[in-house]
Amino acid sequence: MKKILKYVMVDILQNKIVLIYTFLLLLISLSVFNLESNSAKGLLSLLNIILILVPLICIIFSTIYIYNSSEFIELLVSQPLKRKSIWISLFGGLASSLSLAFFIGGGIPILLYHADSTGFMMIAVGLFLTVVFVSIAMLAAGMTRDKAKGIGLSILLWLYFSLIFDALVLFFLFQFQDYPLEKAMVCFSFLNPIDLARIQILLQMDISALMGYTGAVFREFFGNEIGVALSFVGLFLWILFPLLLSLKRFNERDL
């Protein structure tokens, strides 16, 4: 397993796209922190960029990478290797190299300009989102053999988690605005890893007061250690579940 992981890592790190992604993140983070007079404001701007950019790059890059490694996978499957270790190595290689890219591009500037608990939370959340979206990409790429369909599917998934889900929740809220939905909102937030990440950061920043009564419910649920732990368990399940599902499909797949 370690051997394959090594080849996948070397191959990805040689890829210029990951380098460009790192520099892009670095450029954005540094300029955001330098433009804003207050580093807390900078962190908030950075949050919005990270919540859009990180999932997008991770899911698209991983999907394309898996399709492009089809030859590599085919070669490995005919060798004395477990299918499971091939697939997990692919996931491990993608997740660790993209996490490294995020840590260098986003993590280091945050540590330089805003190294407090909010900053650490932001780095943790960014790393989790990276791995979650690699895992979702593995699932999307495992669903179909057609590259165009697979990439289309992963773009749709990104769109769903970034925009459509929130629109649906808003629609739901307006339809049922006569009912108390604060508790339901907490449950809904577990259905979307990006929302989980956003809520964690906003609560850390102590601007939940802006969110009214829902904010207070969020504060009550997520604001303590158990809530933080639960939301990280939620993010962890978002990594585990798509990965296991894709692994099951890969084990049954004909090559």
Add this chain to the structure above:
Amino acid sequence: MITVRDLTKTFVKLKALNDISLSFQSGECIALLGPNGCGKTTLIKVILGMVVPDTGSIEFKGQSILGQWQYRNLIGYMPQIGRYPENMTIANVFEMMKDIRRDSRRILDEDLISSFNLNDLMHKKMHTLSGGTRQKVSAALAFLFNPDVLILDEPTAGLDPLASERLKEKIASEKEKGKLVLITSHVLSELDDLITEVCYMQEGQLAFHKKLDDLKAETGEDKLSKAIPQVLMSQSTLI
């Protein structure tokens, strides 16, 4: 050494393998023949675990291979179309394979690398190679780990006459060492002096599996290319 029982595999609507039962012994060189799309490659891929069969079982040295992977240490496989990571050089591919199969602790057999003159091409990237050179790489990789079983899917397709002659010599010498060799090919004339058994498949079913000598005796023909049509005709009249 390899026993296949009641194997069935269906792709969407196409029945690629229909209730195939076969067994191969070591020391034999078996030709797997049949028209295009009759399921030869699918059968090979099922034996290698690349395709998961619907029903049936495969035993390798008496052990079922379903979900297993260690047995592939004993197999060298040369695919019909070798697909390799495009931005690796030939040297990278060989190093990677040696690294992956290091645990098998086999003595490396680099005869084909030298007889195909691959050493001069080691720095070339896979995507710059011609189809024939890729075939040479595939062949060299299949023999590299000195495996007990060699599975060669259309080994000489695309090779120049000299290289194909050298490959045939290599196959013959491995057969002498008591290995099991499984070959598919459409060029019957080159198989004559190589093989000991013939398996003929048609539309996913086994038409016959005979020793070459028996086949020749039955038909009174000395050439494979003439013997096979005769058997097929006599079979169809029986039905």
